[in-house]
Amino acid sequence: MAAIRYGIVGAGMMGREHMLNISHLPGGSAAVTCVADPHPLSRAAALDLASSLGRPLKVFSSHGELLESGLCDVVVVSSPNMTHFGILMDILRHPRAHHVLVEKPLCTTVHHCKEIMAAAKARPEVLVHVGLEYRFMPPVAKLLQVVNSGEIGKVKMVAIREHRFPFLVKVENWNRFNANTGGTLVEKCCHFFDLMRLFAAADPVRVMASGAIDVNHKDEVYDGKVPDIIDNAFVIVEFDNGARGMLDLCMFAEGSKNEQEISVVGDIGKGEAFVPEGIVRLGTRAGGRDGVQTSPAADVRIKYEGLHHGSSYLEHLAFLAAVRAAGSGGAAPAVDLRDGLLSVAIGVAGQLSIEQGRFVSIEEVLS
Known part of the structure; x- marks a missing residue:
């Protein structure tokens, strides 16, 4: 199977943790191809990590550039909480479908969570997994x-x-x-x-x-x-x-x-x-x-044990399996938007x- 291409929005501590988890997924099944972050130091840290892993990486200063690049099939949203709503809405409204793993919390308000759920209903081909990895x-x-x-x-x-x-x-x-x-x-x-x-x-x-x-x-x-x-x-x-x-x-x-x-x-x-x-x-x-x-x-x-005793790695295994299944028409995220809302x-x-x-x-x- 061709590797699933991942883009990561937010290259801080958790963004780079996701890069490490994805790098340990079964050989050839997944690859981080691009990262977006408005902060130069975070972009530089992501490039350094990719270099240490021996992986090429394209960096962008905005998630809009990442979505337009065509370099990824999946987007991991690991930016600060208050940015989740705007980024998720942009992903769900983008002409090209990108599956999503969004870090917890889904959004910072109930109202925004409900808006995301409504937007996701209009994009049934997009799988959205909420990162409640515990x-x-x-x-x-x-x-x-x-x-x-x-x-x-x-x-x-x-x-x-x-x-x-x-x-x-x-x-x-x-x-x-x-x-x-x-x-x-x-x-x-x-x-x-x-x-x-x-x-x-x-x-x-x-x-x-x-x-x-x-x-x-x-x-x-x-x-x-x-x-x-x-x-x-x-x-x-x-x-x-x-x-x-x-x-x-x-x-x-x-x-x-x-x-x-x-x-x-x-x-x-x-x-x-x-x-x-x-x-x-x-x-x-x-x-x-x-x-x-x-x-x-x-x-x-x-x-890979990482920061959460291996739970993020297992979460990525489940998410990758769901993304693969989505390609054949049958998949549901292990942690869905209702879980995130409640x-x-x-x-x-x-x-x-x-x-x-x-x-x-x-x-x-x-x-």
């Missing part, structure tokens, strides 16, 4: 298999703890402000709200959250403005089947053994996943504490709940 982390995927097998019974509670380091420095510090990111619960935590939906096998109904900016970024000033992104929160999500989810987020917890700890409790048992420890625990009410079993979680398909909607509801100190319904934010 689904593909081996411990998470293994726990999801356990839950779907019925071993823990009907899911009642999903608890996700992310205790980690602060936000990284990005180009022009765009990720320091809610107006650019959608807020921490959208920018960062859409991953976890997506996982809650998967484990609960249900859709969200309402959200209650408490959070603040307590430690990080308080002494930073950019163009006279102090960052407003929260660095810790508790978020409760209620689902339409009666299940509940809870997120415990702390971004000044570098002293943690695991960055993510996921607990799913059903009426029969409990399953847990730990990242980066890479293990899954399973126990039942009948077996008690002594019956809890621990097993490693790995995926032999991973050829992960953003829960985050938006959480941000609003923190601001107003009340439960916020998903119906309210979707309308």
